[in-house]
Amino acid sequence: MSVHALPRIAIYGAGSVGGYLGARLHDNARITCIGRRRVIDAWRIHGGLDWSDLQGGHEHVATRDVELQVDPFAAAKAHLVLVTVKSSATETVARELAEVIAPGVPVVSFQNGLHNAATLREALPGHPVLAGMVPFNVLQRIPGDFHQGSAGELMVEAHESLAAFLPVFEASGLPLTARSDMPAVLAAKLLLNLNNALNALSDLPLKDELSQRDWRRCLALAQREALAVFAAADIHPAKLTPLPPQWLPRVLDMPDAWFKRLASRLLAIDPVARSSMWEDLERGRPTEVDAINGEVVRLAAQHRVPAPVNERLVQLIHEAEQTRRAWSAREMLDQLHPGAV
Ligand SMILES: NC(=O)C1=CN([C@@H]2O[C@H](COP(=O)(O)OP(=O)(O)OC[C@H]3O[C@@H](n4cnc5c(N)ncnc54)[C@H](OP(=O)(O)O)[C@@H]3O)[C@@H](O)[C@H]2O)C=CC1
Numbered sequence: 001m002s003v004h005a006l007p008r009i010a011i012y013g014a015g016s017v018g019g020y021l022g023a024r025l026h027d028n029a030r031i032t033c034i035g036r037r038r039v040i041d042a043w044r045i046h047g048g049l050d051w052s053d054l055q056g057g058h059e060h061v062a063t064r065d066v067e068l069q070v071d072p073f074a075a076a077k078a079h080l081v082l083v084t085v086k087s088s089a090t091e092t093v094a095r096e097l098a099e100v101i102a103p104g105v106p107v108v109s110f111q112n113g114l115h116n117a118a119t120l121r122e123a124l125p126g127h128p129v130l131a132g133m134v135p136f137n138v139l140q141r142i143p144g145d146f147h148q149g150s151a152g153e154l155m156v157e158a159h160e161s162l163a164a165f166l167p168v169f170e171a172s173g174l175p176l177t178a179r180s181d182m183p184a185v186l187a188a189k190l191l192l193n194l195n196n197a198l199n200a201l202s203d204l205p206l207k208d209e210l211s212q213r214d215w216r217r218c219l220a221l222a223q224r225e226a227l228a229v230f231a232a233a234d235i236h237p238a239k240l241t242p243l244p245p246q247w248l249p250r251v252l253d254m255p256d257a258w259f260k261r262l263a264s265r266l267l268a269i270d271p272v273a274r275s276s277m278w279e280d281l282e283r284g285r286p287t288e289v290d291a292i293n294g295e296v297v298r299l300a301a302q303h304r305v306p307a308p309v310n311e312r313l314v315q316l317i318h319e320a321e322q323t324r325r326a327w328s329a330r331e332m333l334d335q336l337h338p339g340a341v
């Protein structure tokens, strides 16, 4: 197919997820990545984008094969826009997109958190704005080099406007599963993302952290609390893992040998993979904790149920944004459940 016949996809938020998606999709779409000057310059110096994954797949995408831009106006010609900024940037991005994108162009939020699509929708009336979900981990190892460190399929709210784009994702080896229950999918992802804060505070790779029972006990505390809050708020998380979400805390609590046997897929993670929140602390950026553990705390307050574990995690991450230290699992357990150790 001539390159001119390929759809144009703008990826707004050149970072770990945005760079990875851009690199994976570039054979089947004309990709424009829009981001900060420091990032775009670094990617140009790198000579483009590299992606790799757990299965050994890898590719170099030269700068001539992907458009790298700092000006929001570069999204004007897009047939589809993917938003890949952190949650705290969504409102600004929504306003920037409203100024530039063509009428009716669909916009997909590939972000963690429950409300990003709603925030985009408010500023973009007349566009289908669809919630998406990225299940896997992406680490930007050096600027322009992206590694997918765990498995899973991208999900998106089912909508007719995506019909022309689903084959693009499929052909690129990143199939998009269309779902009619995205709020439930995002709630289930939020439960998994409660580990982002713990992983960042542990300063360990995800695999090492989740291999230690005491770190898993910390996550189980945060998830149990979130499940009780969700129940009070009538939110029913979807089943994204082989185990129903309600079983996760019990399985996390298990001794290491049992956990490894029952939840081997949860540990099928690249040994270098870390949470996106760890990457934020590492790079001295504000984190998304208010949209993740903070969401549990907000819902708990609305429904008058306690959420001390997630409240403490929000505090600890905000402290870590100022001054970092690596916590041991025992110290963390003592913070989240005094007397449990
Ligand atoms: N990384 C991962 O493994 C995963 C991440 N996610 C989710 O995906 C989303 C993106 O995460 P991730 O890729 O890690 O984030 P990154 O921080 O790596 O990338 C986002 C980039 O967008 C930039 N940006 C922010 N606002 C604008 C703007 N107005 N115009 C242009 N660029 C802007 C940011 O710059 P600046 O830093 O200056 O704000 C940053 O460079 C998050 O919601 C995250 O939770 C989901 C699954 C896995």
Ligand SMILES: CC(C)(CO)C(=O)C(=O)O
Pocket: 112, 134, 135, 136, 137, 138, 192, 193, 196, 274, 275, 276, 277
């Ligand atoms: C994939 C996962 C759950 C963990 O890396 C994530 O969403 C993140 O890091 O933000």
